[in-house]
Amino acid sequence: xxxxxxxxxxxxxxxxxxxxxxxxxxxxxxxxxxxxxxxxxxxxxxxxxxxxxxxxxxxxxxxxxxxxxxxxxxxxxxxxxxxxxxxxxxxxxxxxxxxxxxxxxxxxxxxxxxxxxxxxxxxxxxxxxxxxxxxxxxxxxxxxxxxxxxxxxxxxxxxxxxxxxxxxxxxxxxxxxxxxxxxxxxxxxxxxxxxxxxxxxxxxxxxxxxxxxxxx
Numbered sequence: 568x569x570x571x572x573x574x575x576x577x578x579x580x581x582x583x584x585x586x587x588x589x590x591x592x593x594x595x596x597x598x599x600x601x602x603x604x605x606x607x608x609x610x611x612x613x614x615x616x617x618x619x620x621x622x623x624x625x626x627x628x629x630x631x632x633x634x635x636x637x638x639x640x641x642x643x644x645x646x647x648x649x650x651x652x653x654x655x656x657x658x659x660x661x662x663x664x665x666x667x668x669x670x671x672x673x674x675x676x677x678x679x680x681x682x683x684x685x686x687x688x689x690x691x692x693x694x695x696x697x698x699x700x701x702x703x704x705x706x707x708x709x710x711x712x713x714x715x716x717x718x719x720x721x722x723x724x725x726x727x728x729x730x731x732x733x734x735x736x737x738x739x740x741x742x743x744x745x746x747x748x749x750x751x752x753x754x755x756x757x758x759x760x761x762x763x764x765x766x767x768x769x770x771x772x773x774x775x776x777x778x779x780x781x782x783x
Contacts, residue, residue, distance in 0.1 A: 569642060571602075574649075575645065575646050576601065580602065582599065582600055582601075583597060584614075584651050585648070585650050586653055587651065588654075589653060589654050590654070591682065591759075592682075593665075593666055593682075595659035595666045595668075596667040598614070598616040599617050600615070603617075604624055605640075607624070609637075611626075613626060613635060613636060614627040615627070633655065633656050633659070634655075635651075635654070635659070637652070637653055683759055686746075687758075689703075690749055690753050691753050694753055707753075707754065711754055714747065717747045718747045721743045721747050725737065
């Protein structure tokens with residue numbers, strides 16, 4: 568951990584803070600902190616900024632309830648900007664959107680952004696707004712037994728590919744399995760956040776177990 572006294576605040580005593588969702592890794596907002604708001608943020612583990620328009624401290628969520636629980640704060644190589652990883656309670660933008668960055672400016676025709684959240688939304692859409700000819704819609708129409716059968720089949724394919732030590736084929740089959748598991752998640756009402764929280768809790772438990780072993 569670096570000493571926060573080494574951070575470089577600008578001539579107005581501010582440092583930009585890029586706030587990022589710790590689960591989706593999506594940029595939520597860009598705000599500014601001064602030394603006092605940074606200290607409050609670290610003490611409360613809630614984002615606190617300096618409002619340049621109102622010229623006062625601003626604890627995010629104090630009026631809206633959309634608090635941002637801090638996971639980590641990291642400075643850049645020049646120590647003049649921060650990335651704040653958070654678990655948000657609600658929308659980051661004052662306009663009610665999840666992120667303040669919602670206005671597309673440019674999109675490459677050849678390169679496409681991918682996210683598990685985006686794929687989950689697409690899969691969910693195939694269940695709520697059925698599309699003719701869609702394999703995903705077909706799975707939902709057939710129901711849980713069909714989805715479970717496919718998960719089982721794809722699990723077997725992963726094992727066969729891995730046993731053959733065929734890396735490319737194993738990657739392909741794991742991707743197939745991941746997709747069918749996500750279909751199952753939508754069918755069962757399970758979100759990516761549910762899985763994230765479960766894995767995070769196991770990490771803490773595993774860490775404690777390792778500590779206990781080291782002290783014996």
